[in-house]
Amino acid sequence: xxxxxxxxxxxxxxxxxxxxxxxxxxxxxxxxxxxxxxxxxxxxxxxxxxxxxxxxxxxxxxxxxxxxxxxxxxxxxxxxxxxxxxxxxxxxxxxxxxxxxxxxxxxxxxxxxxxxxxxxxxxxxxxxxxxxxxxxxxxxxxxxxxxxxxxxxxxxxxxxxxxxxxxxxxxxxxxxxxxxxxxxxxxxxxxxxxxxxxxxxxxxxxxxxxxxxxxxxxxxxxxxxxxxxxxxxxxxxxxxxxxxxxxxxxxxxxxxxxxxxxxxxxxxxxxxxxxxxxxxxxxxxxxxxxxxxxxxxxx
Numbered sequence: 001x002x003x004x005x006x007x008x009x010x011x012x013x014x015x016x017x018x019x020x021x022x023x024x025x026x027x028x029x030x031x032x033x034x035x036x037x038x039x040x041x042x043x044x045x046x047x048x049x050x051x052x053x054x055x056x057x058x059x060x061x062x063x064x065x066x067x068x069x070x071x072x073x074x075x076x077x078x079x080x081x082x083x084x085x086x087x088x089x090x091x092x093x094x095x096x097x098x099x100x101x102x103x104x105x106x107x108x109x110x111x112x113x114x115x116x117x118x119x120x121x122x123x124x125x126x127x128x129x130x131x132x133x134x135x136x137x138x139x140x141x142x143x144x145x146x147x148x149x150x151x152x153x154x155x156x157x158x159x160x161x162x163x164x165x166x167x168x169x170x171x172x173x174x175x176x177x178x179x180x181x182x183x184x185x186x187x188x189x190x191x192x193x194x195x196x197x198x199x200x201x202x203x204x205x206x207x208x209x210x211x212x213x214x215x216x217x218x219x220x221x222x223x224x225x226x227x228x229x230x231x232x233x234x235x236x237x238x239x240x241x242x243x244x245x246x247x248x249x250x251x252x253x254x255x256x257x258x259x260x261x262x263x264x265x266x267x268x269x270x271x272x273x274x275x276x277x278x279x280x281x282x283x284x285x286x287x288x289x290x291x292x293x294x295x296x297x298x299x
Contacts, residue, residue, distance in 0.1 A: 023080075023084065025147075025151065026080060026083070026098050027076060027077075027080045028150075028151050028154045029098075029102060029147060029150040029151060029154070030076045030079050030080050030083075030101065030102070030105070031072070031073070031076040031154050031157060032150045032151070032153040032154040032156060032157070033102060033105035033106060033109065033150065034075040034076045034079060034105065034157075035072060035076075035153075035154070035156055035157025035160065036109045036153075036156065036157075037075075037105055037108055037109050037112060038071065038075045039068075039071050039072050039075075039157045039160050039161065040156070040157070040160050041112070042071050043068070043071070043160045043161065043163070043164040043168070046164070046170055047163075047164045047168030047169060047170045048168065048169055048170075064165070064170075065165065068161035068164055068165060069161070071161075072157045072158070072160075072161055079101060079105070083097050083098055083101050096141075099137060099140045099141045100137055102136070102137075102140045102147075102150070103133050103134070103135075103136040103137030103138075103139075103140055103141075104133045104136075104137075106132065106133065106136035106140070107129045107130065107131075107132035107133025107134070107135075107136055108129055108133070110128065110129070110132035110136075111125050111126075111128045111129035111132060114128050169259065170259075180266075180271060180290070180292070181270075181271050181272075181273075181274035181275035181292075181293060182271055182272060182275065183275055184272060184273075184275070184276060186276055189276070189277075192273065192277065194269070196244055196247065198240055198284075198285075202231070205217050205220055210231070211224075212224045235247070236252055237252075237253070240285045240286075241253075241257060241259070241260055241285060241286065242255075242257050244260065244285065244286055244288075245257070245260040245264075245265050245268075245286060245288060248265065248268040248269050248270070248288050249265045249267060249268045249269075249288070251265075259286070259287075260285075260286035260287065260288050261286070261287045261288065262287065262288055262289065262290035262291070265288050266290075268288050268289070270288065270289040270290065270293055270294070271290065271293070274290075274293040279293055279294060281293075281294045
C-alpha cells in the first residue's frame with residue numbers, strides 16, 4: 001500500500017511538472033506572437049517618435065527601461081491568462097483553446113503586415129485576417145514544426161526591445177549622460193525666473209510707437225518698465241527643439257538636432273544652478289533638466 005501511494009504521489013508530481021512545462025511553452029509561443037503584433041509596432045512608432053515621449057511624459061531612466069518590459073510581457077500575460085482560465089473551465093479543451101488563440105494571433109499578424117504593405121479597404125483586411133487565422137489554426141494544430149518555430153521566434157521581442165532602448169532615436173531618453181550639477185560660487189544670490197513663451201510674437205504686444213501697449217497689456221508694460229528690455233533680441237533657430245536648448249546651454253544645436261534631453265545637453269542652466277538653487281522646472285517639448293535635479297516635475 002505504501003509503495004502504491006508513493007508511485008501515485010510521484011505520478012502526480014510528474015503530472016504537475018508536465019502541465020507547468022506545457023503552460024510555459026504556451027506562454028513562450030504567445031509571447032512571440034504578441035511581440036510581433038503589439039511590441040514591434042509600438043517600439044517602431046515610439047522609437048522614431050521620441051519627441052512625443054518627451055512631450056507627453058517626462059520619463060526617468062527607470063521608466064524608459066520598464067516601459068519595454070511592460071509592452072513585451074503584459075499582452076502575452078493577458079492572452080495567456082485568458083486562455084488558461086478558459087482551459088480551467090473546460091480542462092479537456094485547453095490544448096485546442098491554445099491552438100485557436102495562436103491561429104487568431106497569427107491571422108492578425110498577417111493582416112497587419114499586409115496593411116502596412118498594401119493600401120486596401122478595411123473589409124479586405126478583415127477577410128485576410130479571417131482566412132489567415134483559419135489557415136494558421138490548421139497549421140498549428142497539424143504541424144509540430146510550426147509551434148517549434150514560434151518558440152524560436154520568441155527571441156524577436158527581446159531583440160525589438162533591445163534595439164528600441166539602445167539604438168533607436170528614443171535612446172536619448174536612456175540616462176542623463178554627463179549631466180551633473182556643478183559647484184559654483186554665487187556672491188549675490190537672487191531668485192531666478194525663466195519663462196519661454198513659444199510662438200508668441202513680440203509685435204502682438206506693441207503699440208504704434210514700438211512700446212508695450214499698457215492699455216491692452218498692463219502687466220507686460222509694467223514688467224518692461226522695471227526691466228532691461230532687449231527689444232531686438234531673437235532666438236537662434238526657428239523652432240522650439242533648437243531654440244530652447246540654445247537658450248539653456250548657450251550652444252547652437254545642429255540642424256538635425258536630436259530630441260533635446262539631458263544626455264544630449266549635459267551642460268545647461270539647470271546643471272549650473274542645480275547645486276545652489278531649488279529648481280521648479282516644467283518643460284514641454286524638451287527634457288534638458290536631468291532626472292537627478294528635476295525628477296518627474298516636467299510631467
